[in-house]
Amino acid sequence: MQTIQQNSNLDLIEIKALWQAVLLQAIIDIKSTPQAKEAAIKWVKKEKKDFEMVCYLGGLNPEKERENILKLIKRIQNGK
Secondary structure (H helix, E strand, C coil): CCCHHHHHHHHHHHHHHHHHHHHHHHHHHHCCCHHHHHHHHHHHHHCHHHHHHHHHHCCCCHHHHHHHHHHHHHHHHCCC
C-alpha cells in the first residue's frame, strides 16, 4: 500500500514528465514540417511566458532550455 506522500511524489513526477513532453514535442516539431517548425521556433523565441511556464512545470531551467533549443535550431538551419 502506498502512502499519501508516495502518491504525491508519483503525481509530481508524472506532472513534470507531462510538461517535459510538451518541450520535447516542440523539439520534434522543429525537425518536422515547415508549419510545425515555424510555430515551434516562434514559441521558443517569442512566447516567453508560456515557454518559461512549461519549463518551470517540467522542473527545468527556462534560460538553459531556451539556449539549448536555439543551438539546435542553429545547427538544423546550418544543415548539421
